[in-house]
Amino acid sequence: MTQETMQMLPEWMPQDAILLAWPHSQSDWAPILTEVQRTYCDIIAQVTRFEPVVLLVPEDATEYASLPSELRSHCLLVPCPTNDTWCRDYGPLALQSPSGARGIVDFTFNAWGGKFGATLDNQVVRHLVADKLFAPEVAYIDALDLTFEGGALECNGEGLLLTTKSCIEDPHRNAHLYESPHIYKELLARLGLTDYCSLEVAPLPGDDTDGHIDTIARFVDPNTIIYVSPSDPAAQSFAALTQLERQLQELARQRPALRLIALPDVGDYPSRYEADCLIPATYANSLLVNGALLLPIYGRSTDSEAQRILQQALPHLEVVPIDCSILVEQHGSLHCISMQIPQGFLNPSLLDTITR
Helix, strand or coil, X not given: CCCCCCEECCCCCCEEEEEEECCCCCCCCHHHHXXXXXXXXXXXXXXXXXXXXXXXXXXXXXXXXXXXXXXXXXXXXXXXCCCCCCHHHXXXXXXXXXXXXXXXXXXXXXXXXXXXXXXXXXXXHHHHHHCCCECCCCEEEEEEEEECCHHHCEECCCCEEEEEHHHHCCCCCCHHHCCHHHHHHHHHHHHCCCEEEEECCCCCCCCCCCCCHHHCEEEEECCXXXXXCCCCCCCCCHHXXXXXXXXXXXXXXXXXXXXXXXXXXXXXXXXXXXXXXXXXXXXXXXXXXXXXXXXXXXXXXXXXXXXXXXXXXXXXXXXXXXXXXXXXXXXXCCCCCCEEEECCCECHHHHCCCCC
Protein backbone atom coordinates (compact mmCIF):
# COMPACT_ATOMS: atom_id res chain seq x y z
CA MET A 1 0.00 0.00 0.00
CA THR A 2 1.43 3.38 -0.98
CA GLN A 3 1.41 6.32 1.41
CA GLU A 4 -1.43 7.95 -0.54
CA THR A 5 -3.74 4.90 -0.70
CA MET A 6 -6.75 4.93 1.60
CA GLN A 7 -7.82 1.58 2.99
CA MET A 8 -11.10 0.40 4.49
CA LEU A 9 -11.01 0.78 8.28
CA PRO A 10 -11.92 -2.19 10.47
CA GLU A 11 -14.70 -1.90 12.99
CA TRP A 12 -12.48 -1.99 16.07
CA MET A 13 -10.78 1.31 15.28
CA PRO A 14 -11.76 4.17 17.66
CA GLN A 15 -15.16 5.59 16.77
CA ASP A 16 -16.87 8.97 16.85
CA ALA A 17 -20.38 7.49 16.84
CA ILE A 18 -22.69 4.72 15.69
CA LEU A 19 -25.13 5.44 12.86
CA LEU A 20 -28.70 4.11 13.25
CA ALA A 21 -31.97 4.78 11.41
CA TRP A 22 -35.14 5.05 13.49
CA PRO A 23 -37.90 2.58 12.46
CA HIS A 24 -40.95 4.45 11.17
CA SER A 25 -44.52 3.78 10.10
CA GLN A 26 -43.73 3.79 6.37
CA SER A 27 -41.15 1.00 6.72
CA ASP A 28 -41.66 -2.75 6.86
CA TRP A 29 -41.59 -2.44 10.65
CA ALA A 30 -45.10 -0.93 10.68
CA PRO A 31 -46.97 -4.05 11.96
CA ILE A 32 -44.64 -4.36 14.99
CA LEU A 33 -43.54 -0.74 15.27
CA THR A 34 -44.04 -0.25 19.01
CA GLU A 35 -42.04 -3.34 19.88
CA VAL A 36 -39.16 -2.60 17.53
CA GLN A 37 -38.95 1.04 18.66
CA ARG A 38 -38.67 -0.21 22.23
CA THR A 39 -35.75 -2.42 21.16
CA TYR A 40 -34.11 0.55 19.43
CA CYS A 41 -34.34 2.48 22.70
CA ASP A 42 -32.59 -0.41 24.47
CA ILE A 43 -29.86 -0.44 21.80
CA ILE A 44 -29.38 3.34 21.93
CA ALA A 45 -29.17 3.19 25.73
CA GLN A 46 -26.36 0.63 25.54
CA VAL A 47 -24.45 2.23 22.66
CA THR A 48 -24.49 5.64 24.35
CA ARG A 49 -22.79 4.19 27.41
CA PHE A 50 -19.70 4.09 25.20
CA GLU A 51 -20.18 6.70 22.45
CA PRO A 52 -22.82 8.90 20.80
CA VAL A 53 -25.43 7.81 18.26
CA VAL A 54 -26.16 9.55 14.97
CA LEU A 55 -29.83 8.78 14.43
CA LEU A 56 -31.55 9.18 11.08
CA VAL A 57 -35.13 10.24 11.74
CA PRO A 58 -38.17 11.13 9.60
CA GLU A 59 -39.09 14.77 9.04
CA ASP A 60 -42.29 14.16 11.04
CA ALA A 61 -41.26 14.35 14.71
CA THR A 62 -44.30 12.34 15.80
CA GLU A 63 -42.62 9.31 14.22
CA TYR A 64 -39.95 9.30 16.95
CA ALA A 65 -42.01 10.67 19.83
CA SER A 66 -41.36 7.46 21.79
CA LEU A 67 -37.60 8.20 21.97
CA PRO A 68 -37.06 9.38 25.58
CA SER A 69 -35.46 12.78 26.13
CA GLU A 70 -32.63 11.27 28.19
CA LEU A 71 -31.62 9.22 25.15
CA ARG A 72 -32.08 12.11 22.71
CA SER A 73 -29.46 14.11 24.55
CA HIS A 74 -26.86 11.49 23.63
CA CYS A 75 -27.93 11.40 19.97
CA LEU A 76 -27.44 13.61 16.97
CA LEU A 77 -30.86 13.57 15.27
CA VAL A 78 -30.52 13.90 11.49
CA PRO A 79 -33.73 14.25 9.45
CA CYS A 80 -33.24 11.93 6.50
CA PRO A 81 -35.83 9.96 4.49
CA THR A 82 -35.29 6.19 4.48
CA ASN A 83 -37.06 3.13 3.15
CA ASP A 84 -35.79 0.97 5.98
CA THR A 85 -33.28 0.72 8.81
CA TRP A 86 -30.41 -1.43 7.47
CA CYS A 87 -27.62 1.15 7.87
CA ARG A 88 -24.90 -1.46 7.54
CA ASP A 89 -25.79 -1.95 3.90
CA TYR A 90 -26.45 1.59 2.69
CA GLY A 91 -24.31 3.57 5.14
CA PRO A 92 -20.88 5.12 4.44
CA LEU A 93 -17.80 2.90 4.36
CA ALA A 94 -14.79 4.68 5.87
CA LEU A 95 -11.29 4.65 4.37
CA GLN A 96 -8.07 6.14 5.71
CA SER A 97 -4.46 6.34 4.55
CA PRO A 98 -1.39 5.88 6.78
CA SER A 99 -0.82 9.64 6.58
CA GLY A 100 -4.35 10.32 7.83
CA ALA A 101 -6.21 11.21 4.62
CA ARG A 102 -9.82 10.12 5.00
CA GLY A 103 -12.73 9.35 2.70
CA ILE A 104 -16.10 7.65 2.58
CA VAL A 105 -17.15 5.28 -0.19
CA ASP A 106 -20.67 5.42 -1.57
CA PHE A 107 -21.69 2.24 -3.42
CA THR A 108 -25.09 1.81 -5.04
CA PHE A 109 -27.55 -0.03 -2.80
CA ASN A 110 -30.30 -1.95 -4.61
CA ALA A 111 -31.80 -3.86 -1.65
CA TRP A 112 -29.89 -7.11 -2.12
CA GLY A 113 -30.37 -7.58 -5.81
CA GLY A 114 -33.62 -5.64 -6.24
CA LYS A 115 -35.73 -7.56 -3.70
CA PHE A 116 -37.27 -4.43 -2.13
CA GLY A 117 -37.67 -0.70 -2.72
CA ALA A 118 -34.47 1.20 -1.92
CA THR A 119 -34.61 4.57 -3.70
CA LEU A 120 -34.37 6.57 -0.47
CA ASP A 121 -31.81 4.30 1.20
CA ASN A 122 -29.60 4.52 -1.87
CA GLN A 123 -29.37 8.31 -1.38
CA VAL A 124 -28.55 8.35 2.34
CA VAL A 125 -24.77 8.85 2.02
CA ARG A 126 -25.21 11.74 -0.41
CA HIS A 127 -27.85 13.22 1.90
CA LEU A 128 -25.41 13.10 4.83
CA VAL A 129 -22.64 14.66 2.76
CA ALA A 130 -24.96 17.50 1.71
CA ASP A 131 -25.90 18.02 5.36
CA LYS A 132 -22.19 18.30 6.24
CA LEU A 133 -22.31 15.37 8.67
CA PHE A 134 -18.67 14.56 7.96
CA ALA A 135 -15.55 16.56 8.75
CA PRO A 136 -14.63 18.99 5.94
CA GLU A 137 -11.44 17.11 5.06
CA VAL A 138 -13.27 13.76 4.57
CA ALA A 139 -13.48 13.11 0.83
CA TYR A 140 -16.63 11.74 -0.81
CA ILE A 141 -15.71 8.77 -3.05
CA ASP A 142 -18.31 8.12 -5.74
CA ALA A 143 -18.50 4.36 -6.36
CA LEU A 144 -22.08 4.32 -7.62
CA ASP A 145 -21.06 2.32 -10.68
CA LEU A 146 -20.77 -0.67 -8.32
CA THR A 147 -23.43 -2.30 -6.14
CA PHE A 148 -22.24 -3.62 -2.78
CA GLU A 149 -23.47 -3.70 0.82
CA GLY A 150 -21.44 -3.15 3.97
CA GLY A 151 -22.77 -6.34 5.55
CA ALA A 152 -21.07 -8.33 2.79
CA LEU A 153 -17.63 -6.88 3.52
CA GLU A 154 -15.39 -7.76 6.47
CA CYS A 155 -11.78 -6.56 6.63
CA ASN A 156 -8.94 -7.28 9.05
CA GLY A 157 -7.33 -3.84 8.87
CA GLU A 158 -4.24 -5.30 7.18
CA GLY A 159 -5.47 -5.55 3.61
CA LEU A 160 -7.58 -8.71 3.73
CA LEU A 161 -11.24 -8.82 2.71
CA LEU A 162 -13.49 -11.63 3.97
CA THR A 163 -16.73 -12.08 2.03
CA THR A 164 -19.01 -14.63 0.35
CA LYS A 165 -19.32 -15.66 -3.29
CA SER A 166 -23.11 -15.67 -3.13
CA CYS A 167 -23.18 -11.89 -2.59
CA ILE A 168 -20.16 -10.60 -4.47
CA GLU A 169 -20.72 -12.70 -7.57
CA ASP A 170 -24.50 -12.20 -7.70
CA PRO A 171 -25.41 -10.96 -11.22
CA HIS A 172 -28.33 -8.97 -9.77
CA ARG A 173 -25.78 -6.67 -8.15
CA ASN A 174 -23.11 -6.16 -10.79
CA ALA A 175 -24.10 -7.84 -14.04
CA HIS A 176 -21.46 -5.86 -15.96
CA LEU A 177 -18.71 -7.42 -13.80
CA TYR A 178 -20.14 -10.90 -13.45
CA GLU A 179 -16.83 -12.65 -14.20
CA SER A 180 -15.44 -13.08 -10.69
CA PRO A 181 -11.77 -12.01 -11.18
CA HIS A 182 -12.90 -8.63 -12.48
CA ILE A 183 -15.39 -7.95 -9.71
CA TYR A 184 -12.92 -8.74 -6.92
CA LYS A 185 -10.24 -6.63 -8.57
CA GLU A 186 -12.63 -3.67 -8.74
CA LEU A 187 -13.83 -4.15 -5.17
CA LEU A 188 -10.33 -4.39 -3.71
CA ALA A 189 -9.26 -1.29 -5.64
CA ARG A 190 -12.18 0.79 -4.34
CA LEU A 191 -11.55 -0.29 -0.74
CA GLY A 192 -7.76 -0.05 -0.88
CA LEU A 193 -7.38 -3.74 0.02
CA THR A 194 -4.81 -6.17 -1.32
CA ASP A 195 -6.21 -9.70 -0.87
CA TYR A 196 -9.50 -11.50 -0.36
CA CYS A 197 -11.05 -14.73 0.85
CA SER A 198 -14.47 -15.37 -0.67
CA LEU A 199 -16.31 -18.18 1.09
CA GLU A 200 -18.66 -20.50 -0.73
CA VAL A 201 -21.42 -20.94 1.86
CA ALA A 202 -25.14 -21.37 1.33
CA PRO A 203 -27.19 -18.55 2.91
CA LEU A 204 -28.86 -19.34 6.22
CA PRO A 205 -32.63 -19.95 6.16
CA GLY A 206 -34.49 -16.64 5.85
CA ASP A 207 -31.41 -14.59 4.85
CA ASP A 208 -32.71 -11.98 2.37
CA THR A 209 -29.17 -10.78 1.66
CA ASP A 210 -28.08 -13.94 -0.20
CA GLY A 211 -25.54 -14.73 2.50
CA HIS A 212 -23.90 -11.68 4.04
CA ILE A 213 -20.64 -12.47 5.80
CA ASP A 214 -21.67 -10.49 8.92
CA THR A 215 -24.33 -13.09 9.68
CA ILE A 216 -21.83 -15.93 9.96
CA ALA A 217 -18.21 -14.75 10.42
CA ARG A 218 -16.59 -11.52 11.66
CA PHE A 219 -13.14 -10.14 12.27
CA VAL A 220 -12.85 -8.71 15.81
CA ASP A 221 -9.14 -7.90 15.50
CA PRO A 222 -6.55 -8.41 12.73
CA ASN A 223 -6.05 -12.09 13.58
CA THR A 224 -9.33 -13.22 15.19
CA ILE A 225 -12.53 -14.38 13.49
CA ILE A 226 -15.66 -15.17 15.45
CA TYR A 227 -18.01 -17.47 13.55
CA VAL A 228 -21.15 -19.54 13.93
CA SER A 229 -20.22 -23.17 14.40
CA PRO A 230 -22.33 -26.15 13.27
CA SER A 231 -23.37 -27.01 16.82
CA ASP A 232 -26.96 -28.16 16.21
CA PRO A 233 -27.12 -31.19 13.85
CA ALA A 234 -30.89 -30.89 13.71
CA ALA A 235 -30.80 -27.30 12.40
CA GLN A 236 -31.46 -26.58 8.73
CA SER A 237 -28.31 -24.43 8.78
CA PHE A 238 -26.05 -27.32 9.87
CA ALA A 239 -24.74 -28.21 6.40
CA ALA A 240 -23.99 -24.58 5.52
CA LEU A 241 -22.22 -23.95 8.83
CA THR A 242 -20.19 -27.14 8.45
CA GLN A 243 -19.10 -25.84 5.07
CA LEU A 244 -18.25 -22.47 6.65
CA GLU A 245 -16.14 -24.02 9.39
CA ARG A 246 -14.21 -26.18 6.94
CA GLN A 247 -13.30 -23.16 4.79
CA LEU A 248 -12.31 -21.03 7.77
CA GLN A 249 -10.06 -23.82 9.03
CA GLU A 250 -8.40 -23.92 5.62
CA LEU A 251 -7.89 -20.14 5.79
CA ALA A 252 -6.31 -20.58 9.23
CA ARG A 253 -3.92 -23.17 7.81
CA GLN A 254 -2.86 -20.64 5.20
CA ARG A 255 -2.53 -17.91 7.83
CA PRO A 256 -1.09 -19.53 11.00
CA ALA A 257 -1.58 -16.35 13.07
CA LEU A 258 -5.33 -16.53 12.57
CA ARG A 259 -7.43 -17.45 15.63
CA LEU A 260 -10.93 -18.88 15.17
CA ILE A 261 -13.54 -18.45 17.91
CA ALA A 262 -16.54 -20.75 17.49
CA LEU A 263 -19.93 -19.44 18.64
CA PRO A 264 -22.95 -21.69 19.15
CA ASP A 265 -25.64 -21.87 16.52
CA VAL A 266 -28.97 -20.53 17.76
CA GLY A 267 -30.59 -23.35 15.75
CA ASP A 268 -33.81 -23.19 13.77
CA TYR A 269 -35.49 -19.93 14.77
CA PRO A 270 -39.10 -19.66 13.58
CA SER A 271 -40.71 -16.29 13.02
CA ARG A 272 -43.49 -15.32 15.40
CA TYR A 273 -45.34 -13.53 12.61
CA GLU A 274 -44.62 -15.43 9.38
CA ALA A 275 -45.98 -18.97 9.26
CA ASP A 276 -43.48 -21.70 8.40
CA CYS A 277 -40.64 -19.17 8.11
CA LEU A 278 -37.21 -19.54 9.69
CA ILE A 279 -35.22 -16.37 10.33
CA PRO A 280 -31.41 -15.94 10.63
CA ALA A 281 -30.70 -15.35 14.32
CA THR A 282 -26.94 -15.52 14.98
CA TYR A 283 -24.46 -14.27 17.54
CA ALA A 284 -21.93 -13.30 14.86
CA ASN A 285 -24.12 -10.30 14.01
CA SER A 286 -22.67 -8.34 16.91
CA LEU A 287 -21.44 -4.74 17.04
CA LEU A 288 -18.07 -3.44 18.18
CA VAL A 289 -18.11 -0.03 19.90
CA ASN A 290 -15.47 1.80 21.92
CA GLY A 291 -14.55 -0.60 24.70
CA ALA A 292 -17.34 -3.11 24.20
CA LEU A 293 -18.91 -5.76 22.02
CA LEU A 294 -22.70 -5.55 21.88
CA LEU A 295 -24.05 -9.08 21.55
CA PRO A 296 -27.49 -9.82 20.08
CA ILE A 297 -29.37 -12.43 22.09
CA TYR A 298 -32.62 -14.19 21.28
CA GLY A 299 -34.09 -15.78 24.40
CA ARG A 300 -32.34 -19.11 23.83
CA SER A 301 -30.30 -21.29 26.17
CA THR A 302 -27.29 -20.62 23.95
CA ASP A 303 -27.34 -16.88 24.79
CA SER A 304 -25.29 -17.22 27.98
CA GLU A 305 -22.84 -19.62 26.31
CA ALA A 306 -22.16 -17.13 23.51
CA GLN A 307 -21.62 -14.34 26.03
CA ARG A 308 -19.24 -16.51 28.09
CA ILE A 309 -17.20 -17.52 25.03
CA LEU A 310 -16.84 -13.95 23.80
CA GLN A 311 -16.00 -12.49 27.21
CA GLN A 312 -13.30 -15.11 27.69
CA ALA A 313 -11.90 -14.60 24.16
CA LEU A 314 -12.03 -10.78 24.32
CA PRO A 315 -11.21 -9.86 27.93
CA HIS A 316 -10.33 -6.27 26.97
CA LEU A 317 -13.95 -5.64 25.95
CA GLU A 318 -17.18 -5.56 27.94
CA VAL A 319 -19.58 -8.01 26.30
CA VAL A 320 -23.07 -6.49 26.55
CA PRO A 321 -26.08 -8.68 25.68
CA ILE A 322 -29.08 -6.99 24.01
CA ASP A 323 -32.34 -8.76 23.19
CA CYS A 324 -32.65 -8.54 19.39
CA SER A 325 -35.35 -11.15 18.88
CA ILE A 326 -37.65 -8.56 17.30
CA LEU A 327 -34.98 -7.41 14.83
CA VAL A 328 -34.68 -10.84 13.22
CA GLU A 329 -38.40 -10.72 12.40
CA GLN A 330 -37.25 -8.57 9.47
CA HIS A 331 -34.40 -11.03 8.80
CA GLY A 332 -31.51 -8.97 10.21
CA SER A 333 -29.97 -8.20 13.58
CA LEU A 334 -27.80 -5.77 15.54
CA HIS A 335 -24.89 -5.41 13.13
CA CYS A 336 -27.25 -5.08 10.16
CA ILE A 337 -29.00 -2.01 11.60
CA SER A 338 -25.82 -0.12 12.50
CA MET A 339 -22.74 1.49 10.93
CA GLN A 340 -19.74 2.83 12.81
CA ILE A 341 -18.39 6.32 12.09
CA PRO A 342 -14.65 6.12 12.87
CA GLN A 343 -12.83 8.73 14.90
CA GLY A 344 -12.11 11.90 12.96
CA PHE A 345 -14.88 11.39 10.39
CA LEU A 346 -17.80 13.18 12.06
CA ASN A 347 -17.97 16.96 11.71
CA PRO A 348 -16.48 18.27 14.99
CA SER A 349 -19.04 21.06 15.21
CA LEU A 350 -21.82 18.45 15.29
CA LEU A 351 -20.00 16.14 17.68
CA ASP A 352 -19.74 19.00 20.17
CA THR A 353 -23.53 19.30 20.32
CA ILE A 354 -24.01 15.78 21.73
CA THR A 355 -24.06 15.11 25.47
CA ARG A 356 -21.36 12.61 26.38
